[in-house]
Each structure stands twice: as C-alpha cells, then as structure tokens.
Amino acid sequence: MADKRLTIVKEKYKIADLKILMTTYHKETMKRAIPYRSDEQWDENEADGVIDLGQEFYEKTYEKFREYGNYTTIEYMYTGALFNRILLKYDGCMLHSSAIVVDGYAYLFSADSGTGKSTHTELWLKHFGDRAYIINDDKPALRCIEGQWYVYGTPWSGKHDISKNIQVKLGGIVFLERSEENWINEISPKEAFALFFRQTVRKLKTEEKMDLALKNVENVLVSNPIYRMGCNISDEAVVTAYEKIRRI
Template structure:
C-alpha cells in the first residue's frame, strides 16, 4: 500500500495517478488520504509518470452519484462519479469494464459473468480448487478488458474486485467468456455472434454519450466475433469446473 508521502512533491499534494490496463489516468478529484484508508487502489497507483488522460468530474456528475447511491458523503459521491468517468473513458482506448470475474490458467484468462447471487464466486472457488497452485485470479468482480494493437483481447486487473478482494495487476490474453446460470446438471452451450453480443452489452456500463456508445457497440461486436462466448448451467459440485473448462479450453 502506498504511504501518504507518495502523494507529496516538494511539500505539495499532487494528483492521483492510477494505471489500469496500461492506461495512466490522472485523477484530479481523489483525495489520497481517503483512498489510503480504503486501501483498494494501492496496487494501481503510480508516481512521477506521464499520464494518458485526465479524469475530472463535474458538479452535475457528482449530483448524479448522490442520487444514484443515495449518499450525502461528498467524498463517496466524488469517487463514484470519477469511477464512472474512468469506465467511460476506457472506451477511448479500446477497453471496457465488465461485471465479470476472471482467472488465469496456463497464461489464458477465463471470464465469468452472472446475475447477483447466482454463484459466480462459488464457481471461481471451484476453479481455484481444481487448479490449486496453477492459477492466478485476475479480478473477482469487475475485470477490465482491452484490445491490444495485435488484435488480441486482454483481461486486466482492477481495484474494483468485490468483497473477496481478489485482484492482480496483470494483463492476460482472454480464452473466452462464460455466463453462469444455476442448473441441476452441468452443461455448456456456445453462443452465436448475435446472442453473445447482447449478453456482453448487458454486462457492461452503458456510457452516457452517443459517441462512446457507438464505440462500445463496435467493440462488443468485435469481441462477439473474435472471442468464444458460452452459457453454462452449473451446480455447486466440483465437476462444474471440469465441464466448463473442457468447453472453453
């Protein structure tokens, strides 16, 4: 975790620099002491580096967060507004945040998305037991995905990792996506491009401006055409990880 001195330069407080998916954000509104208490940004903070983009929230964006999260804590509202802006700005760099956990096995990332309470974390735990000593969790809740210059989609760590705090500051080529549903018998189905597109879109934040929305739609179209997407009906038995892995590998 960063110490407070990391945010001082010649005795003056400087802006917070956060690196996500190899993109350096100069976040102008975060107060370092607030983030240090929470601790979750420590692995992504950078010092004295050139930044790629500034993140500055407006009063309207802060008010929107206040209404959305029903909070009167000004710092919380600033932070949530800035996070939303980071999410939307990622699209300018061929990247997006998805409500998905992801785990790396043999240098390939497997991403899992599910409705709240469906068992995404439980399924991740099955994979962790199956590949004990051979896996790395990329993120447990909100993975960043970025298309690189070679046309490969990468799963990237982020500080927004859920209550389990599963995260790693890594970038791993994506093997595939899987939408987890509850079932009595473990089985998987590969989606066609159209169904995959709508599944992916529904698991991402819809940006507030039309230009970025078009960018997101284009990017999701590319992902659905170039990365395998599955639906899996699974139970809580260890066999569930075997069935899904065999389908996706």
C-alpha cells in the same frame, strides 16, 4: 448516516496499460488503487484519462441516490464507470465478471449479481490449486492490442477486493446461470451481445461513446469464444467448463 469523511489523494496510475490521473476523495477507493500506482515518470498532461468527479458531485449524487448506501460506494461505482468511458477510446471495455487465470489464459465468468460467479471461480481455485488465480473479481478490463484481446485487473474489484495489476491473454467468456445439471454451449456473437451488454457500463452520455461501446463489444464477441453455461456448486461444474473452454 453516510460517512463523508474526506481523504483526498491525487495520484498517477497505470490501469490496463493506460496512464490514468485519478483523484479519490474517500479512503476505500484510494486503498484499492494503491497496487495500480504508476512506477513511470510522466507529466499530468500526458495522461490517457483523468478521473476527478469532485466532492460536490458526490454530495449531489448521495442526495439523489441514497439507496447506494454511502459515499464510498458512490465513488466506487462512478469512478469505475468513468474509467470504462476512458477505456472505450483505447479499444476496450469493462465486464461485470469474475476473471480467473489458468495456465496463462484468463477466463471470464459473468452473470447478474447473486448468481454465483465468484462462487464458481472459487471452485476453480480449489480444483486447480497453484495453477489458478483470480485476476479481478468484479470488473476486469478488456483491451484489444494488435489484434489480441487481453484481460487486466482493475481497482474496481468487488466486495473482497481481489485483483492483480497484470495483463493476461483472454481465453474465453462464459455467461452463467443456475442449474441443477451442469452444461455449457458455445454461442454466436448475436446471441451473446445482449448478455454482454447487460453486464458492461451502459450509461453513456454521448452518441460517440455509445458507438464506441457497440463497436468494442462486437469486436470482442467476434474475436473470442463465448459460452453460456448452467451450473451447480460442484467440482463437476469446473470440469465441465474447463473441458469445453480451455485454450491449451
């Protein structure tokens, strides 16, 4: 039976340098969002975006999509999707990926669920020690500000809730696949487009939002190095990737 106990919390947040007014109805989403509460004073009408789907929405969605499991999972999925739609208006988008920072640059490793992107970034943590940390382990935000692409942590941070509420320059994006041998190649924006679009929020209700999504995806792909990598679970995989993609 689904857990639908309510913990309704309306708060002001700062996510990806955007003022977000979000109401959460289930405790887990609220807990994940605590590090993103805004320290600034601003009126609600100054919000860059509002996230409040309402309990009735969650009731109807649960009845329609019981396979999602429970209300907490539904809220996590739909609030994240709504934040992505807000982000589109501010030269950004989210990417289903594990984002690791080494020496001041964030590198995103993206793949279908179960491929091993989090396992790969864990190997980076072991290899680099204090030089590395995870900024977000599920859905980091990407934004272009004055021509520079940045990566941000978000409350939508995977089953282990690993995220940091900070901004880091984007170093590159790697699309992973399993392989017995380790290899990595830079790919063109055209080749990368389908891989990227598959791992971002695609259910957009208006033509305007779809146009924004396409524009932002194209922008990030033409402005940054994009790679395709086959890897196994070894330290050699880390070395192979880093030697190819490092920015310094």
